[in-house]
Amino acid sequence: MLKQSLLIVIALAVAVGGGAASVAMVLDSQEGIGAVAVGPWTAFPDIGTPDADPYSKARVARDGMLALGRAEGLSFVADRDSGGVTLRSECSYRVEGSLPVARFWTFYATDKAQMTLKSGMRRDPSMHSLEILHQPDNSIEIAVGARPHPGNWLPVSGAGEMNLVLTLYDTPVASSTGLSGIEMPRIVRVQCNA
Structure with missing residues (x-):
């Protein structure tokens, strides 16, 4: 009887612990259900809508974030560079190319817990579309x-893994057809001091 009770407790502990660990892994991932990668x-794209999947709703609840609706905009997060290597705050990078059409956008860096990274200087650790210098093209x-x-x-x-967050406001990209193409x-990555 004691042996059977012990086996039941162990099975429940493994089931609950494994289930909680798998959900945490899915919520921390930038891939998977509801994600669109470019x-x-x-x-x-569905995170701020009634059509959001359960995992997206759980991300919003866990992180306490204010999700944008489709008509408001869309946030893009990068946790790897274009070569597939994890972004690190002790490294330097160059973000280059064209942006999708948007009325306004913001750009900043966060740690893995989605907290904005500090710059260690008097300069603001974020930027937006009204203060950016554009290339001739x-x-x-x-x-x-x-x-x-x-x-x-x-x-x-600082040091450690980081994310880059680019949020487009009032953009046609937020619609379901705007994400194609x-x-x-x-x-x-330019250099790394690690």
Whole structure:
């Protein structure tokens, strides 16, 4: 009787622990159910709508974020560079290329817990579309790293894995048909101090 009770307790512990670990892994992943990937960038277009899948709803509840509806915009998150290597805050990167059409956009870096990274300087660790310098062909080039860079520079400091977040506001990309054939900027690793 004691042996059978012990086996039941062990089976329940494995089931509950394994289930909780698998859900945490899915919620921390930038891939999977409801995700749309464009190069290194991933978005969850249904996250702020009634059509959102249960995992997207759980991400919103767990992180306490204010999700954008389809008519408001779309957030893209990159946790890897264009070569598939994990982004790290002790490395420097160049974000280059063209952006989808949007009335306004923001760009910033976060840690894995989605907390905005500090720059360690007086400069704001984020940027937006009204302060950016464009290339002659209307593309962008943004340096991301700890060392100052001429032109567009997003300062980040510290060590560890990071995400880059690009949020497009009032954009046709947020509609279900707008995601087909869009082009997002590349993320190129320049150097790493690790």
